[in-house]
Amino acid sequence: QQPVQSPQAVILREGEDAVINCSSSKALYSVHWYRQKHGEAPVFLMILLKGGEQKGHEKISASFNEKKQQSSLYLTASQLSYSGTYFCGTVYNNNDMRFGAGTRLTVKP
Amino acid sequence: EAGVAQSPRYKIIEKRQSVAFWCNPISGHATLYWYQQILGQGPKLLIQFQNNGVVDDSQLPKDRFSAERLKGVDSTLKIQPAKLEDSAVYLCASSLELAGGLNEQFFGPGTRLTVL
Numbered sequence: 001q002q003p004v005q006s007p008q009a010v011i012l013r014e015g016e017d018a019v020i021n022c023s024s025s026k027a028l029y030s031v032h033w034y035r036q037k038h039g040e041a042p043v044f045l046m047i048l049l050k051g052g053e054q055k056g057h058e059k060i061s062a063s064f065n066e067k068k069q070q071s072s073l074y075l076t077a078s079q080l081s082y083s084g085t086y087f088c089g090t091v092y093n094n095n096d097m098r099f100g101a102g103t104r105l106t107v108k109p
Numbered sequence: 110e111a112g113v114a115q116s117p118r119y120k121i122i123e124k125r126q127s128v129a130f131w132c133n134p135i136s137g138h139a140t141l142y143w144y145q146q147i148l149g150q151g152p153k154l155l156i157q158f159q160n161n162g163v164v165d166d167s168q169l170p171k172d173r174f175s176a177e178r179l180k181g182v183d184s185t186l187k188i189q190p191a192k193l194e195d196s197a198v199y200l201c202a203s204s205l206e207l208a209g210g211l212n213e214q215f216f217g218p219g220t221r222l223t224v225l
Contacts, residue, residue, distance in 0.1 A: 041216035055211040097208040099151035
């Protein structure tokens with residue numbers, strides 16, 4: 001049930017864009033995205049619901065493909081502060097929550 | 110608004126000993142989660158409470174782990190006896206309602222457990 005994230009790691013220069021993908025083999029109810037910096041707790045970025053509703057930070061965008069059971073997180077014009085590990089959390093049947101293994105993003109000056 | 114509180118922040122024990130972690134969620138949050146995060150991995154859900162009832166404990170190793178949320182507010186997670194592979198950060202999170210819906214989770218700072 002654990003979702004699969006790709007890529008496992010990515011290195012960017014400031015100002016570059018990145019896409020992080022999350023896929024599930026099981027029908028999804030919703031997808032959560034969180035960022036975790038080293039030694040800190042995960043912080044909420046975005047939720048996308050089946051059917052189109054979403055909630056999140058203005059500068060973050062993501063998509064949810066219900067047919068493919070996939071979600072993508074789009075990071076544009078990256079800043080140094082975007083560095084961290086990004087986790088997708090997939091929700092099944094309205095309450096079962098499972099996190100992926102994470103994508104480590106490094107933004108360099 | 111106060112965040113999710115956890116204690117202790119760090120704990121070192123010998124294998125076969127017992128340990129307990131405490132979590133106080135954000136006021137008014139009905140749903141409380143305990144996660145185990147091993148270094149380099151994503152958080153693994155151990156147990157999810159809705160008020161004082163268990164919603165999902167399918168990944169909780171019930172032979173050694175137990176958790177309770179008796180009054181529907183704060184919660185305790187216990188390990189008895191601990192094994193070396195239990196070394197991890199234990200994260201508590203809370204949300205207004207269940208994970209379905211637009212209910213983001215707020216995480217506490219975690220308890221880093223080292224089992225020697």
